[in-house]
Amino acid sequence: MARKPELLATAASLEELRRLIDAGADAFIIGESRYGARLPGEFGLEQLEQAVGIARSSQRQVRIYAAVNNLMDNRTSDTLPGYLAQLAQIGVDAIVFGDPSVLIVAREAAPGVPLHWNAEMTSTSYAQAEYWGRRGASRIVLARELNMEQVIEVKGLTELEVQVQVHGMTNIYHSKRSLVDSYLGHLGGEREGVDSSLGKGMFLMEPERRDERYPIYQDDYGTYMMSSDDICMIENLHELMEADIDSLRIEGLMKSPEYNETIVRAYRAAIDAYAADPDGYRFNNEWLNAIRHVQDPERELSYGFFYKEQVY
Amino acid sequence: MAMILNHPGLKGNRHRLERPELLAPAGNLEKLKFAVHYGADAVYIGGQKYGLRSGADNFSFEEMREGVEFAERYGAKVFVATNIYAHNEDIEGLEAYLRKLEEVGIAAIIAADPAIVETAQRVAPGLEVHLSTQQSVLNWRTVQFWKDEGLPRVVLARETSLEEIAEIKSHVDIEIEAFIHGAMCSSFSGRCVLSNHFTDRDSNRGGCCQSCRWKYDLYVDGDTVNGEEDNQFTMGSKDLCMIRHIPELIEVGVDSFKIEGRMKSLHYVATVVNAYRQAIDSYFEDSASYELKPEWLDEVNKAANRPLNTGFFFDTPSTEEHIYEPEDKAAPYDFAGVVLEYDAETGLAVIQQRNHFKPGQEIEFFGPGGTFFKQQVGELYDLEGASLDAARHPLQHIVLRTEQPVNPMDMMRKRIR
Numbered sequence: 116m117a118r119k120p121e122l123l124a125t126a127a128s129l130e131e132l133r134r135l136i137d138a139g140a141d142a143f144i145i146g147e148s149r150y151g152a153r154l155p156g157e158f159g160l161e162q163l164e165q166a167v168g169i170a171r172s173s174q175r176q177v178r179i180y181a182a183v184n185n186l187m188d189n190r191t192s193d194t195l196p197g198y199l200a201q202l203a204q205i206g207v208d209a210i211v212f213g214d215p216s217v218l219i220v221a222r223e224a225a226p227g228v229p230l231h232w233n234a235e236m237t238s239t240s241y242a243q244a245e246y247w248g249r250r251g252a253s254r255i256v257l258a259r260e261l262n263m264e265q266v267i268e269v270k271g272l273t274e275l276e277v278q279v280q281v282h283g284m285t286n287i288y289h290s291k292r293s294l295v296d297s298y299l300g301h302l303g304g305e306r307e308g309v310d311s312s313l314g315k316g317m318f319l320m321e322p323e324r325r326d327e328r329y330p331i332y333q334d335d336y337g338t339y340m341m342s343s344d345d346i347c348m349i350e351n352l353h354e355l356m357e358a359d360i361d362s363l364r365i366e367g368l369m370k371s372p373e374y375n376e377t378i379v380r381a382y383r384a385a386i387d388a389y390a391a392d393p394d395g396y397r398f399n400n401e402w403l404n405a406i407r408h409v410q411d412p413e414r415e416l417s418y419g420f421f422y423k424e425q426v427y
Numbered sequence: 428m429a430m431i432l433n434h435p436g437l438k439g440n441r442h443r444l445e446r447p448e449l450l451a452p453a454g455n456l457e458k459l460k461f462a463v464h465y466g467a468d469a470v471y472i473g474g475q476k477y478g479l480r481s482g483a484d485n486f487s488f489e490e491m492r493e494g495v496e497f498a499e500r501y502g503a504k505v506f507v508a509t510n511i512y513a514h515n516e517d518i519e520g521l522e523a524y525l526r527k528l529e530e531v532g533i534a535a536i537i538a539a540d541p542a543i544v545e546t547a548q549r550v551a552p553g554l555e556v557h558l559s560t561q562q563s564v565l566n567w568r569t570v571q572f573w574k575d576e577g578l579p580r581v582v583l584a585r586e587t588s589l590e591e592i593a594e595i596k597s598h599v600d601i602e603i604e605a606f607i608h609g610a611m612c613s614s615f616s617g618r619c620v621l622s623n624h625f626t627d628r629d630s631n632r633g634g635c636c637q638s639c640r641w642k643y644d645l646y647v648d649g650d651t652v653n654g655e656e657d658n659q660f661t662m663g664s665k666d667l668c669m670i671r672h673i674p675e676l677i678e679v680g681v682d683s684f685k686i687e688g689r690m691k692s693l694h695y696v697a698t699v700v701n702a703y704r705q706a707i708d709s710y711f712e713d714s715a716s717y718e719l720k721p722e723w724l725d726e727v728n729k730a731a732n733r734p735l736n737t738g739f740f741f742d743t744p745s746t747e748e749h750i751y752e753p754e755d756k757a758a759p760y761d762f763a764g765v766v767l768e769y770d771a772e773t774g775l776a777v778i779q780q781r782n783h784f785k786p787g788q789e790i791e792f793f794g795p796g797g798t799f800f801k802q803q804v805g806e807l808y809d810l811e812g813a814s815l816d817a818a819r820h821p822l823q824h825i826v827l828r829t830e831q832p833v834n835p836m837d838m839m840r841k842r843i844r
Contacts, residue, residue: 240517
């Protein structure tokens with residue numbers, strides 16, 4: 116038996132959370148959009164507390180991580196002491212942060228609650244992991260733009276837990292501006308004021324890349340452009356497990372509970388099979404077939420940046 | 428402004444004793460010298476590594492040393508942008524690079540990656556570390572965090588309003604640097620990997636290909652909504668210009684006024700620095716009677732690459748602050764030459780050619796402090812006295828008569844329409 120990495124999922128509701136626990140998720144990142152970045156659904160403190168209750172009563176030791184990884188303005192940061200204290204009281208298993216204001220407030224308001232550093236595209240090296248580790252973080256969530264070699268190297272060079280995303284879409288652009296509203300205002304007429312929130316199906320197409328659809332949506336905290344492909348690492352999951360990566364995240368944003376359930380089951384099966392017998396592990400093509408069966412044909416399954424070389 | 432000036436963090440419309448620093452970009456050594464000569468208190472440059480403008484000329488250590496020596500004659504400082512988010516392989520060599528910056532006399536680095544921040548503090552304590560806007564710092568607690576980490580200065584996110592800056596200044600005693608002029612990321616700085624996805628170029632290590640300024644089709648309910656070809660969706664923002672709001676910036680306590688543009692021209696740097704220098708100095712001569720001089724605005728517009736706006740200082744940018752129509756980029760002026768010498772007795776100047784010009788064209792001369800006049804190009808000669816029908820060759824030395832005295836490093840531009 117090898118040590119199993121954590122299978123981390125998102126959830127849009129308590130119902131989906133229960134369903135994904137049954138499908139095999141070990142942990143969830145949930146919260147409210149005032150504090151957490153790009154969440155599939157809203158979990159206010161009350162729902163968060165219920166989620167913790169559900170997690171505690173599950174047979175496996177399911178963990179609940181609170182998403183507090185937005186960039187914070189003064190007004191939001193003023194509410195952090197109260198919010199983090201309540202998270203600690205509820206008993207969340209970690210606070211996920213991407214703005215140092217959360218770190219300094221947590222030292223006072225939520226001492227003892229583990230902290231996960233997740234600044235998305237800017238968490239790029241083992242040296243950064245060590246930096247945030249010395250300031251209290253127990254986990255680094257690596258940028259999706261790193262490749263496999265870099266991910267494995269970080270794991271070898273830091274004491275912190277390392278988390279990577281293995282499935283789903285990624286955020287590729289975040290603006291504080293209401294860019295869709297601004298543009299629709301420019302067009303005027305009946306387009307002005309059309310709802311561009313999460314789930315409304317808006318997307319961008321770049322004229323020279325007609326095959327790619329980039330979802331775009333807005334909320335009170337700005338405009339988000341998302342990747343046109345979904346990462347899918349199930350065929351090569353053993354590389355991450357061999358490297359002893361601690362947490363594998365499935366991003367459920369803009370996906371149905373049915374889809375997410377299928378994905379969690381597939382990854383659960385792969386992780387369990389590997390852990391039972393690492394040396395004899397064989398990838399089972401049925402896991403991928405199950406994913407392909409529910410995958411939106413307009414969205415390519417890709418390896419993200421895991422096997423890419425970038426220039427600069 | 429009433430709301431901002433009533434903020435408890437402010438002591439009313441007070442007289443500030445300390446002048447804010449005017450911080451200018453310098454893409455190469457020549458630009459550095461002109462930026463300083465035209466009034467920058469400090470310049471920021473890029474070295475061969477660790478900077479976010481891999482397309483700029485960037486400085487060798489020898490050029491840095493020369494730049495520092497030149498700047499020192501004016502009492503000005505040189506900062507180096509080391510503002511990438513480093514990957515594992517970038518860490519090797521970092522210590523040696525930072526030590527070298529310290530050795531050649533660089534005053535500060537501008538860094539975003541905490542690993543670079545910490546390494547600089549450890550190996551090159553003579554370098555100040557300024558936190559880059561790439562960290563997108565928006566709130567005073569985060570500013571406090573970086574102060575506690577030993578940083579003397581934070582460059583705020585461009586998304587911070589004047590009111591929020593006032594709050595930050597009231598909570599934390601630290602130098603605040605803010606962008607006041609130039610092009611802007613429309614995303615939170617650092618929170619954009621469009622280039623990575625479109626072109627496999629790492630935007631946070633200098634590979635940005637400005638995909639935010641490309642045109643996109645926006646689909647709503649499965650159909651594109653843009654219609655006309657010149658009417659597509661884009662994220663491209665107008666450029667920042669705060670020349671109309673110098674008193675507000677000074678009064679909320681911004682310590683360093685930063686001009687964007689390491690990729691911009693010599694003409695741009697000199698023109699924009701010149702205008703802001705005059706505005707800041709004018710305020711400190713007599714704040715009570717300060718008023719915006721129309722010529723400062725005219726000058727800034729002559730160097731503008733895009734329409735201008737005030738970013739997030741007063742409100743969140745909306746329809747009017749973005750560029751949907753085809754861009755009318757060109758200012759109606761072109762940089763034409765630099766004055767190398769002037770002979771007061773003959774009234775003849777030697778000009779280094781930077782763009783084609785010929786007799787009969789309308790030209791303007793300007794220099795530091797707002798000296799300015801227009802004339803027509805008269806007869807042109809080369810250094811041997813041979814008559815020329817036009818100044819055709821880049822960097823050619825051209826003799827022409829100027830209607831008023833000029834000085835070395837004064838600049839000449841021509842009207843193009």
